[in-house]
Amino acid sequence: MYFKQLVKEDLGCASYIMGCLNAGVCAVVDPRIDMVDEILTLATNRGMYIEAIIETHIHADHVSGHGDLARRTGARIYMHELAQVSFAHQELKDDEELLFGTVRVRVIHTPGHRPEHIALAVSDTNRGSDPWLVLTGDSLFIGDLARPDLAIPGLEGADALYESIFERLLKMNECVEIYPSHVAGSLCGRQMDAKTSSTMGFERKYNPALTVHSRAAFVRDMNENLPVRPPNMATIIERNKEDYTRHLPAPSPEPLDILSFQRAMKQGALILDTRTPDAFCLGHIPGAFQVSLHGSAFSTRVGFLIPLPPKKNLLLVVENTQDFTQASEQLAVVGYEHICGYLQGNMESWKAARLPMQKLEQLHVEELYEQLNRLVVLDVRDVREWCEGHIAGAWHIPFYELEQRLGELDTTRFYAVICAGGQRSALAGSLLQHHGFEQVFNIIDGMSAWRTLRLPEEWE
Known part of the structure; x- marks a missing residue:
């Protein structure tokens, strides 16, 4: 059996290649569009033909590479029968099995994150009939569970996820290895561990998301403290439903x-x-x-x-x-x-060319402290960061809410935009300037520099 995990840390995405070296055949699971060349190289170097591309679900955080990979290899795309997509694919049913040489893959329908979501129990029949590992997609993560609010109403999604986790996946042997489709850095969960694999027994014992005992408490807990959703998620979902199996890549x-x-x-x-x-x-x-x-x-x-x-x-x-x-x-x-x-x-x-240019003025924290009486401090950090300490009198609007809340701001005021280190504040400052705010200052090194100088803070 050949098994390879490919991880992209920028969005916390994981894709997989699994197959039989003797038979020279493999399947690819959840390929990201920028992984296609790497996947083709790995398969070629191992002498394996890509026979199948399996999607555990329609992804919302990244564009899938299944269309490009299918076009370049002729491989068939597999998805659960509830997936409503426009491209040709083989529909999968719960408990259906696929064979790739000596590798056996059993489909486990695990809705919750999305209705069509599946996990894949993988066995190496050379070693035994029991599953060696399970590709959990966006259901059971390392140290966390998938968010239930992307495609189903949150309460309904969490209820379905409860069934998928406790009645399906956690019934597996404690030795079964777990490989999810997202790891730390993804917005598809809440507090994923930085590790990229685990075992069923370890997660059953130590995963904090599994400690809630009643179904009602689980549903309530899974709908709290969810990461904010980027507005382009809907665009990505629609893109992943379209048929790109015949599209040639656009010229650079x-x-x-x-x-x-x-x-x-x-x-x-x-x-x-x-x-x-x-x-x-x-x-x-x-x-x-x-x-x-x-x-x-x-x-x-x-x-x-x-x-x-x-x-x-x-x-x-x-x-x-x-x-x-x-x-x-x-x-x-x-x-x-x-x-x-x-x-x-x-x-x-x-x-x-002497064309018009614009500056975003910057201030050190010492200068900000001296001018607090004339500046409105706009803190664009996350809620958790704000609650851990902020400048007295500051306004709090996380950078990802700023576009929708511009009406709360006065274009005639002087705004000092601050974050933890200066990256998000520059981003937010550019957004304000784009919308006509002229008196905007970026605070160099942000709250990190403020705390280094032990300048006053307040807490909530």
């Missing part, structure tokens, strides 16, 4: 000279500046959004900042062509496929 966007870049701007394309916060603050194209490519959670933060309609074009400002390649790949994973190009010569060419 080219660098755009200034005139071409401006032409695209006039046609309504939005600008995403992926440089560092410091570089952005020193000078950027007016109206540009800023999310640092090399900061934390790049693609997730773009999803919160720019909830694009499917056909909306995007222009990038990058430091170099390598950054453009990396940025466009990460954006494609979360559904931003209409990138019409990037600024040739980066911001240096824009400056040389």
